[in-house]
Amino acid sequence: MSSNTQANPEYQLGEKESTNYINASKGLMSWLFTIDHKRIGLMYLFTIMGTFALGGFLALAVRLELFTPGQTIMGPDAYNRVFTLHGLVMVFLFIIPGIPAALGNFVMPLMLGAKDVAFPKLNLASFHIYVIGTVMALYTTLDGGVDTGWTFYTPYSSTIDSQVVMMTMSAFVLGFSSIFTGLNFVVTIHKMRAPGMTWDRLPLFVWALYATAIIQVMATPVLGITLLLLAMERVMGIGIFDPALGGDPVLFQHFFWFYSHPAVYIMILPGMGVMSELITTFSRKRIFGYRAIALSSIAIAVISFLVWGHHMFVSGQSAYAGMVFSFLTFLVAIPSGIKIINWSTTLYKGAISLDAPMVWALSFLILFTIGGLTGIFLGALGTDIHLHDTYFVVAHFHYVMMGGTAMAFFGGMHYWWPKMFGKMYNEFAARLAAWTVFVGFNVTFFPQFIMGSRGMPRRYYDYLPESGYQIFHQISTVGSWILLLGMLIMAVNLFSSLKNGKEASSNPWEARSLEWLTQSPPIEHNFHEIPTVVEGPYEFPIATATATPQGAESSDP
C-alpha cells in the first residue's frame, strides 16, 4: 500500500489502529479546545458548510425576488440587505477561509509529512476568531443588517443609517483569523517538511496554499485599516472618505481594492491547488509543467498586488492610471491561462476515471475557463466602460468564484472525505450531484452574461417589464433551483456516508502524496514515524517505461 506514495517504500503502515484523531478523546471541549490541525480543519469544514448554506439561501431569495419585476417576495430595503449579506457571507465566511482553513488545515501538514502545523495554538485562535467574527456578522444582521453591498463604498456607507460599524468590525475581526492562518501556513511550509520533501517535491496544493498565505499576510492588514478608518469616520466624524467632511470617496475604493483584488487570488489560488491534485490523481499521470504551475502561483500572488485599479476604470481615476492597470491586468491573466492549458494537457495519455472528485475538477476546468476568458472584456478599457457594474460582471465573478473555487472546494471535499472520516460516500449520488450542479450553475449564470452586456445593471431590486431582461432573470432563477437540488443531493449523500458509508482504505484513489500514507482516518499524530520522501508527488507508474520499483534508490535523506 504505502509504497504507492512519494515516501520511502520501507515506511510501514502497520495494522489499522482503532484509535484515530476522531475518537482519541471525547466531549465537546476536546473539540472546541483541540490543537490538532485535523480537528480544527473539521470544525472549520462544518462551520463553512453552514455559512455556505446560509449564503446559498440568501442567493435563492435574491433570485426569487428577481423572478418578476416589482415586488415578488420582499421590498427594496430587505432586498438590499439580503444581497449585501449574501456577498459578505460568501466572501468573508465561505470562500476566503473555505479551502485553506478547512481542507488546507486538514491535509497540508499531512502532505508535508508533519505532525501538525508550526503553531497549533495560533491555529486554534484563528478558528475561535473566525467564530467570533461570524457571530458578530450574524448578530449585526439580526440587529438591522447593512445595505451597502459587500464593498462598503463611501460615502453611502459612512452616512447611511444601518449597522455599518458593527459589520465592518466583524470583517476586521475575521481578517485576523485569515492572517493567523496565513502566517501559520508560511512557517509550517518552510519549517515542517519531512526529510526529502524538497521544494520541488511539494504537492502543488501546498504551493498554492503558500502563495495564498503570503497574500493573506500582506494584504489583509490593509483591509483592516481601511475598515477601521471607515468606522472611525462614522463614530467620530473624522473626514477621510466623506467629501462632506473634507474626505475623498475614491480613496476608499483604492484602499478597498488594494486588498480585495489580491483577495480574489486568496479565493482562487487554493482552488487551483486542489485542481492540480485532482487532475493528476484521476488521470494517474504526472502533472504537465510542475514548475510552471508552482511558479505561476507565486507570480500571480505578486502581480495581483498591482492591478487593483481595474475595478475603478469608471470611478473618475485618471486615464493614465486606467491604462497602467489595464496593462498589468493582462499580465496577470497569462499565468492563469497557462495553468488551464497545463491541466488539460495533463490528461493527455493518462488513464482517466470520472470519479466524483474528477467530475468536480472537470467542471472547474470548463467554468473557470469561461470565467477567465470573460475577464478579458473587463480588463480592456474600451469594453469595461460598457460592462462595468452590470450583470456581465456578476456572471463573470460567479464563474470564477463559484465555478472555480467552489467547484474545487467540493471536489476537494469529496477527494479527502474518505481520509477525513474513513468512510466512502455513494459514488453514484456524488457524481449525480456534481453533474446537477454543473448544469444548474450554467443555467443560473450564463443568462446573466447576456442581460449584462445588454445593459442590465447589478444590485437592482427591480427592472422594467418592457426592458427585455425578464426572460433572462427567470431562466437564471430556475437555474438556482437546479443548483439547490444538486447541493441537496450532495449534502444528503455526504452526511449519510458518515453513518452508512463503506470503510475507506488508507489510499482509496491510489494517489501519491503523503496524506494517503497514513490510515483513514489518520491517527492522532498523523504518522507513527516521520516518512522520508524519495520522489515527487506525481510520479505515477507508466506503462511504457521499464518498471523500476518506486523509490528503489537509497532512501536515506
Add this chain to the structure above:
Amino acid sequence: MESTTQTGSFWMPPQASTTAAEVDSLFDFIMDLNYIFFAIIFAMTVYFVVKYQKTDENPIATSDLSHNTVWEGLWTFIPLVLCLIVFVWGFRVFLNNTVAPDNAMEINVTAQKWSWSFKYDDGQTTSDLYAPAGQPVKLILKSKDVLHSFYVPDFRIKSDVVPGRYTTVWFEAMKPGDHRIFCTEYCGRQHSGMYRTVHVLSAEDFAKKKSDGFEGRPEGQDPAVWGKQLYSKYGCNACHGLEEGEVKVGPSFYGIYGRKGETADGQSYVANEEYIRESIMEPMAKIVKGYAPAMPSFKDQIGGDQMDAIIAFMKTLK
C-alpha cells in the same frame, strides 16, 4: 421607449452613438477570441477524457510527459500577443470614448438620491435629458450626496458621479429617439428606480423645444395632472407615498395640504403653500417630527411653474 427594448445584436443593445460601433468591434473581437480559446480547451479536455479513459487495456498512464518547451513557449507567447493587442485597442477606444471633442455642447448633470437633473446653458433644468442628434454633447457630472453612476447602454457610456468632484462623459447621438439612462453605482433603496430617458431630437426640434422649455406644462394640461408627473419625474415618489398614512422615507402626501404638524424641535406648523415651498427648497429648515433629515433640496431644479403644479397636485390628494 421603443428603442430601449432589445433590438441590438445578440450580445449588445442598439448602437445609438457615434462611438458605439467602435466599442462593439472590440467586443466582437474579444468574443471571437473567447469562442476560439474556449473551443480549444473544451475540445482538448473532452477528447482526452474520452480517449484516455481508464480501462482494462489502459490501466495506467502511457506517458509521463512533464514539459515541452516549444509548446509551452507558444501558449505563453500567443496569448500574450493577443492580450497586448486587446490592451492597446481597448485603450484607444477608451480615449475616444472619454475625451470630448472641443465643439461639444456642455450640459451640467446633478445626481442625488434618487433623481437626475440636467441643466442647459440657458439655465433651464430638466429631469430627463434632451440632446440634439449629430452634435457632440459633454456632460459634466456631480453628485449631491453619495456615489451614483451615469450609464446609457445604447451609447456605451458610463461614468461614476462622485460627490466633491466633477467627472465627465460625452456622446454624439446619431438620430432622434429615446434611450434609457441607468444609475449603476449602488445608492440605496431606489437605486434601481433611478432610470430616466435621453430624448434625442433633431437639431431643429431641439432648438425649438429648448426655447419653449423642454419640460414646460404641455398646452392645455391641468396643472395638477402635470404636478403628478413631476412627482415621479423628480423622484418624490421614492420617499413620499400618496396613500393615507403611508410612510416611506418621508411622510405621505395624502391630505398634506392644510395639514397641521409639529417639527422635530417642537414648533407647530400648518402645511400651506409657503411651508410646502420651503420644505422643497430648504428641506433642512423644518424637519417633520419623527423623520430623519433625509430630503435633498430641489432648489436648482424646480422652477416656479413646476412648484405651482406640485402644490396643485397636493391639493387634490384628500
